[in-house]
Amino acid sequence: MNMNPTVxxxxxxxxxxxxxxxxxxxxxxxxxxxxxxxDSCLTALGQFHFDPNRAWVELETxxxxxWPDGMVPHIVxxxxxxxxxxxxxxxxxxxxxxxxxITQPAVLGLVLEQLYERSADQSLVRGRCEAxxxxxxxxxxxxxxxxxxxxxxxxALLHPWESGRDNSCDWDAALAxxxxxGIEPYVRKDITHVDPSERPTQFEYDRYVAxxxxxxxxxxxxxxxxxAAPFRVVDPGFNAILIHSEFALARVAQALGHDDVAERLxxxxxxxxxxxxxxxxxxxxxxxxxxxxxxxxxxxxxxxxLLPLLVLPQGHERAHALARRIQDWLAIAPFGVxxxxxxxxxxxGRRYWRGPSWLVVNYLLIKGLRQGGMGAVAxxxxxxxxxxIEQSGCSEYYHPMTGEALGGGTFTWTAAMVVEFLTVQNQxx
Ligand code: GLC
Numbered sequence: 006m007n008m009n010p011t012v013x014x015x016x017x018x019x020x021x022x023x024x025x026x027x028x029x030x031x032x033x034x035x036x037x038x039x040x041x042x043x044d045s046c047l048t049a050l051g052q053f054h055f056d057p058n059r060a061w062v063e064l065e066t067x068x069x070x071x072w073p074d075g076m077v078p079h080i081v082x083x084x085x086x087x088x089x090x091x092x093x094x095x096x097x098x099x100x101x102x103x104x105x106x107i108t109q110p111a112v113l114g115l116v117l118e119q120l121y122e123r124s125a126d127q128s129l130v131r132g133r134c135e136a137x138x139x140x141x142x143x144x145x146x147x148x149x150x151x152x153x154x155x156x157x158x159x160x161a162l163l164h165p166w167e168s169g170r171d172n173s174c175d176w177d178a179a180l181a182x183x184x185x186x187g188i189e190p191y192v193r194k195d196i197t198h199v200d201p202s203e204r205p206t207q208f209e210y211d212r213y214v215a216x217x218x219x220x221x222x223x224x225x226x227x228x229x230x231x232x233a234a235p236f237r238v239v240d241p242g243f244n245a246i247l248i249h250s251e252f253a254l255a256r257v258a259q260a261l262g263h264d265d266v267a268e269r270l271x272x273x274x275x276x277x278x279x280x281x282x283x284x285x286x287x288x289x290x291x292x293x294x295x296x297x298x299x300x301x302x303x304x305x306x307x308x309x310x311l312l313p314l315l316v317l318p319q320g321h322e323r324a325h326a327l328a329r330r331i332q333d334w335l336a337i338a339p340f341g342v343x344x345x346x347x348x349x350x351x352x353x354g355r356r357y358w359r360g361p362s363w364l365v366v367n368y369l370l371i372k373g374l375r376q377g378g379m380g381a382v383a384x385x386x387x388x389x390x391x392x393x394i395e396q397s398g399c400s401e402y403y404h405p406m407t408g409e410a411l412g413g414g415t416f417t418w419t420a421a422m423v424v425e426f427l428t429v430q431n432q433x434x
Contacts (some may be wrong), residue, residue, distance in 0.1 A: 007125075008394075008395065010122075010427050011390075012429070013394060013395075013423055013427060014423070014424065014427055016057055016398065016399065016420075016423075017051065017106070017399060017420040017421070017423040017424045017427075018420075020399050020415045020416070020417060020419075020420035021048070021051055021052060021055070021417060021421065021424075022418045023339045023415060023421050024351065024415070025059075026040075026083070028062050028063075028065075028066045029045060029063060029066045029067070029081070029083060030044075030045060030048050030052075030063060030131070030417050031417065032044045032401075032416060032417050032418065033401065033413040033414065033416050034279040034415075035088055035198050035348055035413070036088075036089075036195065036198040036199060036401075036412075036413040037089065038064065038084075038086040038088055038089055038118045039080050039081060039082050039084075039086065039089065039307075039414065040067065040080065040081040040083060040359070041079065041080055041095065041109065042065070042067060042078065042079045042108065042109035042110075042113075043109045043110045043112045043169055043221075043365075044076060044417060044418045045063050045064070045067050045331025046063075046064060046067065046112045046113045046116040046143075047112060047116065047368070047418045047421055047422070048063060048417050048418055048421045049061070049064055049116055049120065049421075050116055050119060050120075050421050050424070050425050051063075051418075051420060051421025051422070051423070051424035051425060052421070053120055053123060053423045054425075055424075057120070057123075057124065058096065058327075059118055061120065061133050061137075062119065064113065064120075064137055065133070065136075065137070066081075066135075067081065067113070068113075068137060068140040068141075070100070070102055070104055071140055071143070071144065072104075072227075072292065074098070074147055074151070074227050075143045075144050075146055075147030075150075076108050076144065076147050076151075076227060077108060077111075077113065077140075078100075078104035078105050078106070078107070078153050079100075079104075079105045079107050079108050079109040079146045079166060079167065080104060080105040081102060081103075081104050082102070082103040082104065082105075086196075087194075088194055088198070090191060090192065090193055090194040090195070091191070091214065091217060091279075095191070095214075095217060095221075095419065096217065096221065097221055097297065098221075098225050099225075100175070102118040106217070106220055106225040107163065107164045107166060107167050107220075107359065108144075108148075108167055109166075109167060109169050110168070110169045110191070110242075110243055110246045110247075111141075111144065111145065111148070111250045112246060112250060112369075113137070113144070114141045114145070114249075114251060114253045114254040114257075115246075115250045115253045115372075116135065116248055117137050117138065117141060117253065117254065117257060118253035118254070118256060119255050120134075121134050121260070122159045122211060126285075127260075129280060130327070130373045131261065134257065134261065134302070135261055135263075138257055138261065138263070138266070139266075140259070140260055141250070141254055142254055142266060142270060144253070145247065145250070145251055145270070145273075146228070148160045148247060149273065151227040151228065151229055151230070151231060153189050154231055154232065156275055157280060157283075158277040158279070158280030159239045159244050159277065159280050159281075159283065159284070159295075159416070160239070160244060160247065161225055161231060161234075161237045161238060161239050161297045162215070162236075162237075162238050162239075162240055163215070163216070163220070163230055163231065163236055163237060163241060164216050164236060164247070165180060165209075165213065165236070166213065167243070168240050168242065168243055168309065169189055169243075170242070170307070170308070170309060170344065170358040171205060171213075171357065171358055172206070172209050172356070172357050172358050172359060173305070173307050173309065173344065173345070173358040173359065174234075174305045174307060174345055174349065174359055175238070175293070175294045175303055175305045175307050176238065176294075177305070177351075178296070178303060179236050179237075179238050179296050179298070179303070180209060180212045180236065181212075181425050182216065182235070182236075182283055182298075182362070183212040183215055183216060183235045183236055184235060185211045185212060185215045187218075188211060188214050188215050188218060189214075189218065190362050191214055193207075193210060195323055196396055199412055199413060202355055202356065203355050203356060203357060203361075203411050203412055205356075205357060212236075213216075215235075216234075216235065216236055219234075219235060220234075221350055227295050235298075235299075237296070237297040237298050238294050238295070238296055238297065238303070239284065239294060239295040239296075239297055240294050240309050241281065241284040241292035241293065241294065241309055241310050241312060241313050242307075242308065242309030242310065242311075242312035242313075244277070244281065244282075244284070245281065245312045245314075245315045245316050245373075246279050246312065246315060246369065247277075247311040248274050248278055248281075248315070248316045248372075249307075249315040249316055251270050251273060251274040251277070252271070252274045252316075252334055254270055255267045255268075255270035255274060258270065270296045278316050281313055283295065283314060284302070284310075284313075284379060285302070285323065286302050286306075286310070288304060289304065289306045289310070290312060290326055290330065291310040291326065291327060291330055292309075292310035292312075292313050292323075292327075293305055293306065293307075293309075293310045294309065294310075301400075302376065305345075305349075305351075306345070306346035306349060306356075307344060307345050307346070308342060308344045308345070308366055308370075310341070311330060311331060311342070311368070311370060312369060312370070312373065313327065313373075314327050314328070314370060314373025314374055314376070314377055315369060315372060315373040315376070316373075317379070318371070319376075319377055319378040320377075320378065321377065324373075324377040324379070325379075328374060328377070328379050328382045331370065331374075331382060331385075331386065332345075332382060332385065334346065334347055334427035335385060335389055337406075338354070338362070338364055338405035338406045339389055339405075339406075340388050340389060340392055340393050340396070340403050340404065340405045340406065340408040341362025341363070341364065341367050341386075341390050341392070341403055341405055341408065342362055342366070342370055342386055342405075343360055343361065343362050343394050343405035344358045344359065344360060344361055344362065344363060344366065345359050345360050346403075347360070347405070347406075354404045354405055354406055354407075355404060355411055357412070358401065360404075360405060361402040361403055361404060361405060361411055361412075362389075362390075362392065362393065362402065362403050362405040363401075363403075364390050364418075364419050364422040364423075365418050365422060367386055367387075367389070367390040367422075368390075368422050368425060368426075368430075369381075370386055370407055371383045371386050371387055371390075371430060374386065387430055387431070388425060390422070390426060391426060392408060394419075394423055394426075396408035396409075397409060397410035398410060398414075399414075399415060399416050399419040399420045399423060400412060400413070400414055400416055400419060401413040401416045403417065
């Protein structure tokens, strides 16, 4: 495509506006016609550059659909659309505006901090920011209450979709153990929008649906689901994002003068960071998932196991080990850090989260690398991410060896990352 930065920025703004439904943004028309939790939060980073008020509205709309128990759902079904499965009629969560019954990575806190810090006049956004900090802290409380009932310091996912990395190899073994007898017949819609070779398999979909049905039968009662769940996996990436956001929220609470909230969040975040060590997998030389049902570490070297960069302090030996892995992967697959170790036999450069690179995760890695004082590696990841855009525009994901555009086109959060990369990250060290 070979666009210069000004043209790239214009294209990104065009996509953000194209997918804007007024108070929320769809990830892309057709394939994903509703509001997705972590898409929306990361989208706000891009919107802020053109229209700060619109960015705050994006977050406010999402938390307006927070559940009474504190969960912020992964999808809000604002309007009827036949083009997506599973729709509200499958989830049956009973919410006034229908939502799904599971959650997604907690990037809200980290985005909030960015918007607050970047606001020209912080006094003007104080009230809005306070309301969002309280909502996000309530969500985090929900995580530690309902997804870590034994107080281990690490939360579990009850559905692969909660990770945001739907068909990662990380879930293969745990998902294969999910019983599928009694699943109702269903028709997938995703493969009418995108080439099936770039999407999860039927085997996986059957189990995704079985899990939804199972939790629905339990009335979406989050006080009971964890212990009964046929899928219960502790993901290093998910926990790292949550802890990083918890620190960010604590800092904002402190800046707003809410010292009680700040202290509580700081203390919990510190305690949980220490628990990440349980997920270090010496055989892989990186972090990996823990199957909470079997008690075993999962031997799957995915990008989720690199995300603890978000919580490791400067100079930590594990942080350096992760940075080296990133460089090794980039040497094989130069178009963004791929979602799965390219040396693994299950690596598939076209199939969704089993190989392709995703710019939102690259953004989080850049953040972690900078925080860890590894600016030079961060720059490499930034360059590799921009190479995808230069080659193929704002796609859902990319083949990490060729930069080919894969999945949905004109993709919102990719466009938001382009804005972020061109306007903020490029100026960093
Ligand atoms: C897919 C992705 C998920 C994302 C959603 C909407 O399900 O795996 O991370 O939030 O699409 O873009």
